[in-house]
Amino acid sequence: MDKNLKLFDAEYRFACIVWENEPIQSRQLANLCEQKFGWKRSTTYTVLRKLCERGIMKNENSIVSTLVDKKVIHQYESNTVVERTFNGSLPKFITAFLKDKKLSNEEAKKIKDLIDQYKED
């Protein structure tokens, strides 16, 4: 299936709730969304159904769970931003992000170690 991984704001916040609580009863999910977002029951169901139609979640016997990992959504999201706004360049993104910021030695080391993990063998 050709999943559209672009989650709109409301969808993303909703998905976070599901990721944190899955598998979860649809009823409970509606309650959570009511608490966290002030959503009416029908709103939760509408958002849920849209995501099910796109193959991102499923609702089987009133048990809701995700079909797409949060990591995959994050991957999609980060790639989209870098492509759209930074010409696909990670260094450009980092430069923009760090503008007016300073990193401690530990923070810098952490990132550099991280980068090394993605070097091709």
Next chain:
Amino acid sequence: MDKNLKLFDAEYRFACIVWENEPIQSRQLANLCEQKFGWKRSTTYTVLRKLCERGIMKNENSIVSTLVDKKVIHQYESNTVVERTFNGSLPKFITAFLKDKKLSNEEAKKIKDLIDQYKED
């Protein structure tokens, strides 16, 4: 002034044209937008005026120019994404971005050198 630095998609694409061509006559700008986006003249003026009202551009004697550097918008944009979706963590963002990717030694070095530039003295 309290500039709202959030540019919507159309606004951002428009701003890019201005950054690349400023200072530019409003007429020429309308022509460019017509070519690049297929916009009618009035669309260009509407978008332009919104950005002027927000202190992001100005239009003086039919000469359009920006009041906010592209870097600042990029800074805002990158910070917003990292905060909203990655809990403010740059490493988390990078991890998501690099998933399923490999970096050449040169690419890795480039990024690590970049990181070092932001270490506090």
Next chain:
DNA sequence: AAAACTTGTTTATTGCAATAAACTAAAATC
């Protein structure tokens, strides 16, 4: 000075995300 053109504003129109009300059907309870 009338006509034509230019610049910019005011006022629609459209599309879609976000939210919810109203309804339906099945299941559980009395």
Next chain:
DNA sequence: GATTTTAGTTTATTGCAATAAACAAGTTTT
């Protein structure tokens, strides 16, 4: 088996981004 509850769908409603048509006022051209 009638009633109430639960799960989910269908059908609005609202708000706002994106786009543009229609208009106004100044400037240039004839």
